Amino acid sequence: xxxxxxxxxxxxxxxxxxxxxxxxxxxxxxxxxxxxxxxxxxxxxxxxxxxxxxxxxxxxxxxxxxxxxxxxxxxxxxxxxxxxxxxxxxxxxxxxxxxxxxxxxxxxxxxxxxxxxxxxxxxxxxxxxxxxxxxxxxxxxxxxxxxxxxxxxxxxxxxxxxxxxxxxxxxxxxxxxxxxxxxxxxxxxxxxxxxxxxxxxxxxxxxxxxxxxxxxxxxxxxxxxxxxxxxxxxxxxxxxxxxxxxxxxxxxxxxxxxxxxxxxxxxxxxxxxxxxxxxxxxxxxxxxxxxxxxxxxxxxxxxxxxxxxxxxxxxxxxxxxxxxxxxxxxxxxxxxxxxxxxxxxxxxxxxxxxxxxxxxxxxxxxxxxxxxxxxxxxxxxxxxxxxxxxxxxxxxxxxxxxxxxxxxxxxxxxxxxxxxxxxxxxxxxxxxxxxxxxxxxxxxxxxxxxxxxxxxxxxxxxxxxxxxxxxxxxxxxxxxxxxxxxxxxxxxxxxxxxxxxxxxxxxxxxxxxxxxxxxxxxxxxxxxxxxxxxxxxxxxxxxxxxxxxxxxxxxxxxxxxxxxxxxxxxxxxxxxxxxxxxxxxxxxxxxxxxxxxxxxxxxxxxxxxxxxxxxxxxxxxxxxxxxxxxxxxxxxxxxxxxxxxxxxxx
Ligand SMILES: [Zn+2]
Numbered sequence: 140x141x142x143x144x145x146x147x148x149x150x151x152x153x154x155x156x157x158x159x160x161x162x163x164x165x166x167x168x169x170x171x172x173x174x175x176x177x178x179x180x181x182x183x184x185x186x187x188x189x190x191x192x193x194x195x196x197x198x199x200x201x202x203x204x205x206x207x208x209x210x211x212x213x214x215x216x217x218x219x220x221x222x223x224x225x226x227x228x229x230x231x232x233x234x235x236x237x238x239x240x241x242x243x244x245x246x247x248x249x250x251x252x253x254x255x256x257x258x259x260x261x262x263x264x265x266x267x268x269x270x271x272x273x274x275x276x277x278x279x280x281x282x283x284x285x286x287x288x289x290x291x292x293x294x295x296x297x298x299x300x301x302x303x304x305x306x307x308x309x310x311x312x313x314x315x316x317x318x319x320x321x322x323x324x325x326x327x328x329x330x331x332x333x334x335x336x337x338x339x340x341x342x343x344x345x346x347x348x349x350x351x352x353x354x355x356x357x358x359x360x361x362x363x364x365x366x367x368x369x370x371x372x373x374x375x376x377x378x379x380x381x382x383x384x385x386x387x388x389x390x391x392x393x394x395x396x397x398x399x400x401x402x403x404x405x406x407x408x409x410x411x412x413x414x415x416x417x418x419x420x421x422x423x424x425x426x427x428x429x430x431x432x433x434x435x436x437x438x439x440x441x442x443x444x445x446x447x448x449x450x451x452x453x454x455x456x457x458x459x460x461x462x463x464x465x466x467x468x469x470x471x472x473x474x475x476x477x478x479x480x481x482x483x484x485x486x487x488x489x490x491x492x493x494x495x496x497x498x499x500x501x502x503x504x505x506x507x508x509x510x511x512x513x514x515x516x517x518x519x520x521x522x523x524x525x526x527x528x529x530x531x532x533x534x535x536x537x538x539x540x541x542x543x544x545x546x547x548x549x550x551x552x553x554x555x556x557x558x559x560x561x562x563x564x565x566x567x568x569x570x571x572x573x574x575x576x577x578x579x580x581x582x583x584x585x586x587x588x589x590x591x592x593x594x595x596x597x598x599x600x601x602x603x604x605x606x607x608x609x610x611x612x613x614x615x616x617x618x619x620x621x622x623x624x625x626x627x628x629x630x631x632x633x634x635x636x637x638x639x640x641x642x643x644x645x646x647x648x649x650x651x652x653x654x655x656x657x658x659x660x661x662x663x664x665x666x667x668x669x670x671x672x673x674x675x676x677x678x679x680x681x682x683x684x685x686x687x688x689x690x691x692x693x694x695x696x697x698x699x700x701x702x703x704x705x706x707x708x709x710x711x712x713x714x715x716x717x718x719x720x721x722x723x724x725x726x727x728x729x730x731x732x733x734x735x736x737x738x739x740x741x742x743x744x745x746x747x748x749x750x751x752x753x754x755x756x757x758x759x760x761x762x763x764x765x766x767x768x769x770x771x772x773x774x775x776x777x778x779x780x781x782x783x784x785x786x787x788x789x
Contacts, residue, residue, distance in 0.1 A: 140513050140520050141206075141472035143170035144492065145438060148196040149180050150481050155497070156199050159478060162499060164203040166492075167510020171200055172437060172474055174263075175210025175280045176242070179217035182259055190266050201272035208379075208437075208474075209273055211260050211365055214280040215242045220255060227252040229290035232337050241485070242280075243287035247354075247361040248294040260365050264372035275377035277437065278365045281404065282380065283388040288358045291336050295357070300332045302353045316622045317345035344542050348623040351538045355390045359397075366397045381437040382428070384421030385552065387541070390534040391428040392573050401425055402435035404476065407461050408443070410450040415741055415759040416560040418461065420571070422468035423559075424532065426524060427571030433521065436465045438476035441502055442490025449488040456782030458505045460757060463784040467743040467755035469524040475506060516786065522747040526568040527730045530559055531586040533574050539591050539623050545615060546647045548668040549711060554587035554613060561717035566734040566742040566766075567725060578603040582728040585721075589616040589634070591623065597633040604637060605701030609728040611720070612638060613708045614671055615645075630671075631707070638707045639678035639698030645671045646688050654687030656694045656710060659723055664716035670694065671709035678707070682716075695720070737764035740779060754787040 144163060148156050163171070174181065174193055182188050197207045216227065221239045227249040229237045237244055245252045267273045282288065307313035310326055319325045324343060326332055335342040335350050362380060369378050377399040382391055384403055395401050403425045407413035425434050439462055443452040453461070462473045477491035492502050532555055540551040562569050562585075570581070574596045578584050584603060589596070589612060604610050617632030619625050626632040630642035647669050648654070654670060655663045663685055672689040673680075675696050682695035694712075698705045706724070725732065734742040739760035745753045758764045758779035765778045768787065779785060 140517055141170040141435070141474070142167055142510055142513050143172065143205075143208075143472065143474035144168055144478040145474060145476045146171040146173055146196075146200075146478045147176075147481065148173065149177050149192065150483065151479070153192075153195070156196055158497075160199050160203040160205060162503070163200075163205055163478070166503065166507040167513065168205055170206045170208060170274070170472070170474065171478070172208045172210055172277060173197070174212055175277060176212060176215045178212035178215055178259060179219070181212060181263065182217070184219065185223065186258075188262050188266070190263075197270065197272050206274045207272050208275045208277055209263065209267060210277040211263065211279055213245075213256050213259065213365070216245050216252070216255075224251045224255065227255070229287065230292040232289070232291045232335065234291065234336060241285070243285055246290045246292050246294055247288055247357045248290070248292075248298045250294070253361065253364060256361075256365065257368060260368050261372065264369050268373045268376075273376060275379065275399075276369050276373070277402070278362050278378065278380045280381060281383055282358050282362060282394070283386065284383065286388060288354045288388060290354070291334055295354075296334050298357065299334050299350065299353050300329050302356065303332055303349065304329055306349070316624070317343055317349075318624050319343065344539070345623040347542045348535070348539055351542075352390070352535070355388070355393070355534070358389055359394050362394065363397050379435065379437070382425060385417075385424060387534065387537050387552070391424070392534070395428045395430070400432060400434055401429040402437035402472075402474075404438035405436050405461065405465065406438075406440045406444050408440060408450050408453055408457070410445065410448070413457075413461075415464070415757075416563040417556060418464060419468060419563055419741065420556060420559045422465060422470070423569055423571045426469040427532065427573075431523065431570065433469050433471035433523070435472040435474065436462075436470050437474050439465065439473050441475040441477070441492045441506065442480060442494075444489050446485050446489070449490070452490065453502070454782070455501065455505070458502060459509045460759065460782045460784060462509055463755065464741065464757055466519065467741070467745070467757060469745065471520050518747065518751070519745060519753055522745040522751070522753060524568065524570070525744045525746050525752075526570040527581060528562055528567055528583040528585070529570040529572045529578065529581045530555060531574050531584065531589070532571045533591070535621065536588065536590050539619065540588065540615075542623070546668040548648075548650060549615070551588055551590075554711070557714055557717050558585045558587055558611070558613075558721070560714060561721045563741070564718060564738045565722060565725060566732065566740075567721075567730060568743050575599055578608060579606065581608065582730050583609045583611070583724055585611045586616070587613045591619050591621050592617045592626075592633045593621050594633065597637070600634070601637050601700070604703035604705050607702040609704050609706070609724055610637075611706045611708065611724065614669055614710060616707075635676070637698070637700055638696070638705050639676050639700070640696050640707055641674045641676060642709065643672040643674040643692075644689070645669060648687075652687070654710075655685040656682045656712065656716065657685055658682045658695070658716055658719050660719060662715070662719070664713050664719075666694070666710035666712045666716075668711040670711070673707060673709040681706075684710075731770070733770050734766050734768050736766035740764050740766045742766070752789040754789065756785040756787065758783045
């Protein structure tokens with residue numbers, strides 16, 4: 140298993156490199172990511188390359204049995220480049236140039252920047268193609284970070300027009316699809332098509348959604364031009380990119396398609412206390428966009444993180460706990476950010492394993508302990524995460540709800556997290572899947588707020604339920620088509636037959652209002668933001684509103700469809716209700732529950748291709764916690780110390 144650090148030798152005197160490599164080796168480190176921001180040192184003047192320092196660093200690491208992953212340095216164009224090619228700079232929505240000084244100051248669609256990118260990436264690839272210590276590449280760094288892909292320059296305007304023309308073919312189709320008759324926005328020529336620069340009032344939601352798709356596509360196109368070069372010159376080295384977990388500025392399903400595998404950057408204590416269910420969801424989203432296969436954590440938090448303000452250091456045991464949590468969710472490599480805390484620049488307080496003084500202390504010792512342990516569990520590598528439940532997650536839907544949240548308190552990601560946490564708290568592993576993915580292997584699928592709908596998605600869901608699946612769909616589903624235009628059908632539109640309901644009326648609550656529903660048991664639960672009067676057609680009612688405008692009316696229904704069941708939750712209900720509903724459905728759909736007991740103990744399962752199961756138990760709390768494991772022929776009560784991790788092999 141690869142176990143590594145993000146290392147910036149260019150920040151430190153060469154005399155130190157040998158000491159660093161030796162300390163790394165002692166801690167069990169066997170891979171380092173290098174060079175991702177080092178463009179100016181690799182190409183100090185245009186066309187003049189200097190790889191000597193990097194060769195030396197790679198060679199020293201290699202002598203200490205540490206392989207290298209090279210980052211392409213395109214996230215930080217050097218000052219000489221910006222001075223010579225100022226046209227590469229991005230523009231904000233007011234048309235202002237975003238100058239250099241930070242990072243990511245380039246337009247992804249700039250033809251000049253793409254050419255400069257081709258040159259530096261090709262030069263690096265040619266230089267390192269036969270270096271046995273270089274095992275793979277990371278493209279750029281955190282594409283889209285700081286919303287850097289939302290550029291409103293003239294390059295982007297021209298490219299957007301081309302993108303729209305490719306998508307819609309004719310102006311007539313574009314005008315119909317976007318509903319441009321509204322406010323006289325009809326286009327009579329392709330050159331009239333705009334990008335959503337600042338305007339009076341708000342832009343057409345269909346234009347806004349397509350613009351977000353376009354900038355996502357542009358960023359992916361930019362990534363893929365690098366992928367193509369590296370594939371051609373270095374066919375035997377892997378290619379990855381470091382994604383950002385729950386970041387929503389890119390369609391990660393599409394971005395991951397051209398990569399050998401996904402890696403990502405995990406900062407559980409970025410600010411404040413970590414939420415284990417949120418970290419778990421992030422890992423599962425990353426595994427989901429990686430089509431279920433093992434992934435890497437390319438930046439795992441090893442010290443306190445932040446720019447101007449920094450959060451708490453990982454508490455004793457947390458670096459190890461978070462590393463195992465990644466492995467428990469399907470990571471096959473953990474790489475810590477960063478080896479040593481930098482003295483310069485805006486990340487002076489983004490701490491690494493070593494502090495500024497380079498002295499190994501408790502965080503180093505914890506990394507070292509983990510390194511020792513990993514040598515004993517190499518058989519884990521390549522095993523896959525096992526889940527019988529899935530949550531459907533769509534970037535298009537996320538963007539559409541971000542454009543029009545409907546109610547200030549309504550949030551798509553909160554919905555996803557809430558249903559995820561409801562399963563997480565009951566020790567039920569979850570896969571995160573695209574709306575069109577094959578659902579047949581799941582016993583329970585939750586589809587929060589399918590705000591945008593297509594006939595293909597409807598068909599996928601109907602087939603799943605017809606063949607015996609249990610599906611949960613929540614409020615504001617089937618509202619719009621994929622172009623972000625509201626349906627003229629009675630809600631939930633395309634999903635009415637499957638769910639056996641009609642939405643009689645919906646109500647957006649003032650922020651101070653909260654209503655209640657009564658579920659399956661005696662308890663009552665709150666709902667906020669938006670509630671819907673769910674009128675059952677073929678469905679049966681399983682919860683009613685107790686108060687509010689729909690008092691006494693149905694809020695939650697269950698419809699039998701084919702051999703399966705489709706549940707509709709017409710309110711933004713609290714976690715308590717989500718948990719009780721899911722508990723009922725977990726039992727009903729015969730999902731295997733392998734652990735009962737403390738909610739602070741996370742449970743996941745990875746299974747090897749020969750059927751060996753690795754059951755991970757992770758105690759996220761500061762107290763000892765007990766959990767009862769049970770599966771056929773095996774029952775055991777296990778007590779875990781604070782922050783303890785246990786792997787049970789079956
Ligand atoms: Zn641009």
